[in-house]
Amino acid sequence: MRDGCALTWVRRAGAYVNGTPAVRPPGKAIADNGRPAAALPRVTLHDEPLKALMLPFDSGVLPWPAQGDIAFLRARDGWPLRQYPLRHLRCEQGFKPLADDLREAGLDVRAELDGAADASLVLVLPPRQRDEAQALLARAVAMAAPGARVVAAVANDEGAKSREKDLQQLAGLDGTLTKFHCRVFWTPPLSGAHDAVLQERWQQADAPRPILDGRFRSRPGVFAWDRIDPASALLAAHLPGDLAGRGADLGAGWGYLSAEVLARCPGVTALDLYEAEARAIELARGNLAAQAGRAALFFHWHDVTAGLAEGGYDFIVSNPPFHAHDRGDRPELGQRFIEVAAQSLRRGGRLLLVANRHLPYEATLAQAFASQRVLAEGGGFKVIEAVKGEVAGGVVKADARRSVADE
Ligand SMILES: C[S@@+](CC[C@H](N)C(=O)[O-])C[C@H]1O[C@@H](n2cnc3c(N)ncnc32)[C@H](O)[C@@H]1O
Numbered sequence: 001m002r003d004g005c006a007l008t009w010v011r012r013a014g015a016y017v018n019g020t021p022a023v024r025p026p027g028k029a030i031a032d033n034g035r036p037a038a039a040l041p042r043v044t045l046h047d048e049p050l051k052a053l054m055l056p057f058d059s060g061v062l063p064w065p066a067q068g069d070i071a072f073l074r075a076r077d078g079w080p081l082r083q084y085p086l087r088h089l090r091c092e093q094g095f096k097p098l099a100d101d102l103r104e105a106g107l108d109v110r111a112e113l114d115g116a117a118d119a120s121l122v123l124v125l126p127p128r129q130r131d132e133a134q135a136l137l138a139r140a141v142a143m144a145a146p147g148a149r150v151v152a153a154v155a156n157d158e159g160a161k162s163r164e165k166d167l168q169q170l171a172g173l174d175g176t177l178t179k180f181h182c183r184v185f186w187t188p189p190l191s192g193a194h195d196a197v198l199q200e201r202w203q204q205a206d207a208p209r210p211i212l213d214g215r216f217r218s219r220p221g222v223f224a225w226d227r228i229d230p231a232s233a234l235l236a237a238h239l240p241g242d243l244a245g246r247g248a249d250l251g252a253g254w255g256y257l258s259a260e261v262l263a264r265c266p267g268v269t270a271l272d273l274y275e276a277e278a279r280a281i282e283l284a285r286g287n288l289a290a291q292a293g294r295a296a297l298f299f300h301w302h303d304v305t306a307g308l309a310e311g312g313y314d315f316i317v318s319n320p321p322f323h324a325h326d327r328g329d330r331p332e333l334g335q336r337f338i339e340v341a342a343q344s345l346r347r348g349g350r351l352l353l354v355a356n357r358h359l360p361y362e363a364t365l366a367q368a369f370a371s372q373r374v375l376a377e378g379g380g381f382k383v384i385e386a387v388k389g390e391v392a393g394g395v396v397k398a399d400a401r402r403s404v405a406d407e
Contacts, residue, residue, distance in 0.1 A: 047078045049125050052182035053153035054080040061175065062151065062186065068120025071113060071143050073136055074127060077101045090119075094278035097303040111278035111301070119143045124152040126163050131205040132221030133159070134166055138202035141171050144190045149174070153184040170195055170202070208283065216254065216287045222280040223253045223321075231381045232319045235354035236260035238376040238383045243352070245314030248272040248344065250304045250337050251321055255284030261317055262291045270296040272313075274304050305336045308344045316341045317352045322359060335364040342368035342388055351386040 056062040064084050075091035076098055082105075091109040093099040102109040122140045126133035140150045152167060154160040160183035167173060167185060171194035176185040187194075206220040211227075218225045224232075236257060244267025249258045252273035261268055273288075275281040278301050285299045302308070320337035322330055334355060341351045351369065355361055357380050365372045370389030374382050 047076060047080070048180040049153045049155050049158075049182050050076050050078045051080045052177070052180045052184040053123060053125060053151065054083070055153075055177050055179055055184050056151060056175065056186060057084065059177075061177070062149070065120040065148075068145065068148075069118060070121045070123065071119035071140075072123040073113070073140055073143075074125040075102055075107075075109065075123070076125060077105045077107065088120075096276040096278070096301055097305070100303060100306075113143070115139060115143055117143055118145050120145055120148050122148065122150045124150060126152055126154055126159075127221060128158045129206075129221045129225075130159070130162070132219075133163055134202040135204070135206040135220075137163070137167055137170060138199045138205075141187070141190065141194050141199055142203070144187075146191055147189045149186050149189055151184065151186040153182050156181050156183065170198055208286075216256070216259075216283075218254045218283055219279060222277055222283065225254070228256055229253075229319065230379050231354045231356070232257050232260075234376060234378055234381050235317065235319060235352060235383050236264070239264050239317070239352060240350075240375075240385070241265055243268060243315045243317075243350070246270040246272075246312070247315040247317065248274060248308070248310070248313050250274050250316060250318040250341060251276070252284050253277075253280050253319075255287040257317055257319060258284065258297075259288060259291070262288070262295055268295050270298070272298045272300060272308075272310060274300045274302045274308065276301070276303050304340055305333070307340055311344045312346045313344055313349055314346060315350045315352065316345055319354045322356065329359070331359050331361070334359055334361055338364045338386075339368055342386075345388045347388055347390050349388045351384075351388075353384045353386065354381055355384070356380060357382050 057064050068088065070089050072089055072091045075093045086107060089107055090113055091102050091107050092111070092113040093102055093109055094111045099109050099111065122144050124136060124140045126136050137150070137152065140152070144150055150167065150171065152163060154163045164173070164176060164183055164185045167187065171187045171190060173185055174188040176183060208217050208219040211218045223229070239261060241264060243261065243265040247261065247268055247270070249261065249271065252258055252275040255273065258271055258273050261271060273281065273284050275284065281299050281301050288297055291297065318337055318341060320334040322334050338351070338353065338361060345351065353361070357377065361384070362372065365384065365386045369386035372384055372386040375385050376383040
């Protein structure tokens, strides 16, 4: 199986496990085709790393600072956090659905904190990708005020021991606890005695750089960061050259597919790129800068599962996510992308989708579109073209549908 996206998310409209009701972001156009959103699973119901992160405070091994700002890198909301006074918590989260959750919980959240060395405590949930995780630990140490600690938690199957060694090498360790299939480990109060050379090197470890012979720029941690994803390559190779007008790319990553749309489809006049990872959408902005004169380009840091604010697209392309951070298949993510695409196309508009062959998207496509057909198959992937019905709301009588099975 190809790599999935490192972290994916489906918003759920039901109650949170900690009892805090989920609230839709105000003013956001949430498309709804009638499917109860509560049917979609929420992936942080059991956030073991977050539980582990709070363990040293829960058990009284470490004190929760009484004053001063607390920085939380790769922050996630959840009941283990809510037990503490959070007025001084400053959260950093670049993945939009998680950032939205933190904001809806009333917390101060930014895609990137400014990195000032003034935090009385730095909490970190390092990601799986090594370069990105080392860069994050280096930033965490840099953000600690004199006398502050860095506390990090990682799941055992996401490199807990390696990250623990990293932090030890960088700044020394004062303690470790293991529980919930995770390790939580922390530095002594920092006083500038850490390895400054290593810190400098690691801070650059996930910096943007040229990839693919300089055609694009990318950075460790974003989806398929240093290569063209084979599924996207298959879709690009089978893009109908007559795609024209206003289009969108759902889950645009660092911009590969959009770049191919602009290169292969001369009739495209405008393209909206939607992507949940802040770093990826910024890379896409840079990667498509040279095409800005060729078509109107718009870049949205956005959770596609919440629906799109824009609509009436002539076409949509997507290589949708299908993995959560536990790496299990989450076909409901792709299904939700398909529903949102159907809601956001004009009647007669086309969705061009690529997916792993085993993923069960046909029923959702049949429900939301008037017709679907397989344009290409190869390498375990399928490229599907689906056309939205002429009937209002995309609801088409069954006998008007033409499905893959019919052909
Ligand atoms: C399979 S990758 C495709 C990336 C890119 N289009 C390409 O061809 O390389 C799916 C993308 O969807 C993004 N993503 C995951 N969940 C999302 C969400 N809820 N809303 C928007 N984008 C999301 C991921 O960050 C990832 O960049």
